[in-house]
Amino acid sequence: MHLPPFASLVEAHAAELHRFLARLVGPADAEDCLQETFMSALRAYPRLRHGDHLRAWLYTIAQRKATDALRRRGRQPTRDLGGVEPATSGEPPAVDDGLWRAVRALPAKQRTAVLHRFALDLAYAEIGERMGISEEAARQNVRAGMRRLRKEVSVHDR
Amino acid sequence: MTDELERRLRAGDAAAFELERFSRALSQRAADAGLLDVAYGSLDSPLGRLTVMVTPRGLVRLSYPGEGVNDQLDEVATRISPRILRAPQRTDAVRRQLDDYFSGRRRTFDVPIDWRLVRGFAGAVLQATARIPFGSVSTYRDVASEAGSANAYRAAGNALGSNPVPIVVPCHRVLHAGGGLGGYTGGLDRKRYLLRLEGALVD
Incomplete structure (x- = not known):
């Protein structure tokens, strides 16, 4: 059994995971989520049975950390913040904030599929593999997610 | 089919990311949690760039350039632990003594040695x-x-x-x-x- 030095995972995947997380939870929380992701991975790492699919494994953990962060944020009371949404407080206003809020509101599978397709520019087969679903299911999740986004964003933007 | 929505999704929201700063913070956290088994950093010496690897027990590996740092890290991952992170700050004591040795200010090393790679x-x-x-x-x-x-x-x-x-x-x-x-x-x-x-x- 051989696992590569953990440092090589950080070097190879931290930047792309950060991009992925920034799209899921927003730029302000992305780095925290990434720290949490790598800490969880590091804790479990020596117990892995093999060193295959490490990148997919990291994405799974990142997705879980993002979901936790969004759930935590959803529980935060908003009234103390004078109507400002916790998600965007303290951040410089993002250009496409409406869009990204809509992305974050998508059902988990659609959100992951859409982000893998466009933000990470992956082929459907690869998205399916990474999400543990078929290529066709990946395509359907992207399609459903995009349909929903088009509706949401056109409502917000006009 | 590329439309406006797809273009915006591809552009993403800008979030700066600095790998070096991030790994420094990560290795600090990992060490605090007792999850950093091997830390490494490098040192420029008159004999080229040396790589220094330390564990909580002491200096475990010192390598010359050309010895293949990745192979060495792989070997340490297999024989000691794969919980290895770049954490130059944790190799400071060893690097300082080596600097002193090369500049003639030191004749003996007093860093603990982790002998686990030796049988x-x-x-x-x-x-x-x-x-x-x-x-x-x-x-x-x-x-x-x-x-x-x-x-x-x-x-x-x-x-x-x-x-x-x-x-x-x-x-x-x-x-x-x-x-x-x-x-x-x-x-x-x-x-x-x-x-x-x-x-x-x-x-």
């Missing part, structure tokens, strides 16, 4: 080697004998050749009985350099 007779040979003082030299036969088996000088040679912590465990101070330099992991030029630095070789 059996090789361990005895390297411990005997560690006792050879700055500026003097010994022979393969003498360190073998110190390690408990005078006839095992070939095995002693092998042990020195795979010394995981050169310079700090001064295998460069071991020569052939006839006066020949013998071998050296980092190449004979480096062995000569170190012996000259210590005043043990004059030419």
